[in-house]
Amino acid sequence: MANLLWLQGGACSGNTMSFLNAEEPSACDLVTDFGINVLWHPSLGVELGDNVKKILLDCISGKIALDIFVFEGTVVTAPNGTGEWNRFAGRAMQDWVRELSKAATYVVAVGDCATWGGIPATAPNPSESRGMQFLKREKGGFLGDGFKSKSGLPVVNIPGCPAHPDWITQIVVAIATGRGADIAVDEFHRPKTFFQSFTQTGCTRNMHFAYKVSATEFGQRKGCLFYDLGCRGPMTHSPCNRILWNRQSSKTRAGMPCLGCTEPEFPFFDLAPGTVFKTQTVMGVPKDLPLGVDKKGYIALTGAAKNAAPAWAEQDLFVV
Amino acid sequence: MQNDQENALRNRIAKMMADGLQTQTEPFPETDREFGQLLAELRDLPAEDLKARLVVSGFVDKPYGPDQMRCQECMYYLVHRKWCDLPELAVPVEPDWWCRLWRI
Numbered sequence: 001m002a003n004l005l006w007l008q009g010g011a012c013s014g015n016t017m018s019f020l021n022a023e024e025p026s027a028c029d030l031v032t033d034f035g036i037n038v039l040w041h042p043s044l045g046v047e048l049g050d051n052v053k054k055i056l057l058d059c060i061s062g063k064i065a066l067d068i069f070v071f072e073g074t075v076v077t078a079p080n081g082t083g084e085w086n087r088f089a090g091r092a093m094q095d096w097v098r099e100l101s102k103a104a105t106y107v108v109a110v111g112d113c114a115t116w117g118g119i120p121a122t123a124p125n126p127s128e129s130r131g132m133q134f135l136k137r138e139k140g141g142f143l144g145d146g147f148k149s150k151s152g153l154p155v156v157n158i159p160g161c162p163a164h165p166d167w168i169t170q171i172v173v174a175i176a177t178g179r180g181a182d183i184a185v186d187e188f189h190r191p192k193t194f195f196q197s198f199t200q201t202g203c204t205r206n207m208h209f210a211y212k213v214s215a216t217e218f219g220q221r222k223g224c225l226f227y228d229l230g231c232r233g234p235m236t237h238s239p240c241n242r243i244l245w246n247r248q249s250s251k252t253r254a255g256m257p258c259l260g261c262t263e264p265e266f267p268f269f270d271l272a273p274g275t276v277f278k279t280q281t282v283m284g285v286p287k288d289l290p291l292g293v294d295k296k297g298y299i300a301l302t303g304a305a306k307n308a309a310p311a312w313a314e315q316d317l318f319v320v
Numbered sequence: 321m322q323n324d325q326e327n328a329l330r331n332r333i334a335k336m337m338a339d340g341l342q343t344q345t346e347p348f349p350e351t352d353r354e355f356g357q358l359l360a361e362l363r364d365l366p367a368e369d370l371k372a373r374l375v376v377s378g379f380v381d382k383p384y385g386p387d388q389m390r391c392q393e394c395m396y397y398l399v400h401r402k403w404c405d406l407p408e409l410a411v412p413v414e415p416d417w418w419c420r421l422w423r424i
Contacts, residue, residue, distance in 0.1 A: 214395040227395040278352045284423045303393050311400040
């Protein structure tokens with residue numbers, strides 16, 4: 001039996017919606033097959049008012065063992081660091097987060113808002129939002145760079161906008177079944193099992209990437225979305241094309257560019273009209289090249305790839 | 321469009337440029353916003369106004385600039401069809417041509 005508590009800060013509930021759609025395992029499987037006791041969840045908890053408060057206080061005091069504390073959304077610290085803009089159960093949510101994080105064996109941040117601040121923390125960030133242990137790429141976040149939960153792990157970050165439901169449930173199951181120590185995290189505290197490979201891994205358009213044939217509009221069944229439509233698949237760590245959404249698709253499979261939502265910078269660039277879904281270039285060369293590729297090598301590779309491109313690469317293929 | 325038609329149109333474009341058609345090769349759109357403005361300008365042109373489209377997009381019938389940029393390496397160029405696949409242009413081209421919508 002592992003006790004799980006889920007709270008929500010500055011968020012749209014997108015990760016809750018995602019979590020409730022989990023399939024491998026499902027949210028119900030967590031309870032029935034893996035012995036997880038959901039103490040409270042914003043969309044599932046039946047307690048209200050003082051009864052919720054009592055659960056939280058009991059977790060903090062140790063009366064209830066808090067094995068997994070999941071936080072969704074940003075930690076809102078406005079105004080002036082008080083956190084009063086986001087009150088919950090009679091006090092600032094940030095105070096609950098601070099004390100529950102100290103009490104928990106494992107702390108899991110779900111979604112971009114909880115991990116790096118996501119959209120709410122984008123400048124000018126009026127709610128003074130922070131991620132649990134990061135603000136964008138900057139280490140620290142609300143809990144501070146040195147924070148470690150009782151397990152010895154920092155906050156386990158499961159980013160995404162939203163996070164894929166199975167990433168959430170599989171990490172929770174790993175913890176609940178005593179395999180929490182096996183969770184290896186990268187420099188941004190993302191579980192390596194999910195975030196070591198790139199979105200491009202498993203993309204059905206990889207041949208078009210190799211032969212430098214570009215898609216020019218959304219939904220086209222041919223061409224790579226990187227060259228023109230701003231796809232961030234070659235530089236984004238995620239398994240979106242390995243662990244498919246709804247078990248059958250992904251953004252790139254549907255002809256939609258990867259937005260890079262599992263990386264700390266999301267959302268990217270200045271978001272001004274004309275800059276979204278467009279590959280940013282300097283003199284016709286992409287500003288952001290696939291990770292590990294330099295400009296000179298990229299240009300040489302492009303010339304060679306174009307010369308070698310087979311005729312089928314130009315055809316309208318059904319790639320889903 | 322059939323291959324014969326594409327060849328005929330390619331020849332027509334080649335002749336226009338060989339006859340000295342002056343196109344706007346500069347300024348090269350250095351930012352994506354400038355690139356978008358050029359695309360918007362192209363979209364506003366009548367589809368049948370080939371000459372205006374060539375002028376706005378800055379076509380030349382030889383490689384361009386210190387890096388000798390050319391259609392052959394451009395992202396929009398379809399090698400086997402000898403075709404510019406940028407929706408706002410969508411014209412047959414030769415591999416050694418260039419225009420200021422070039423991207424790699």
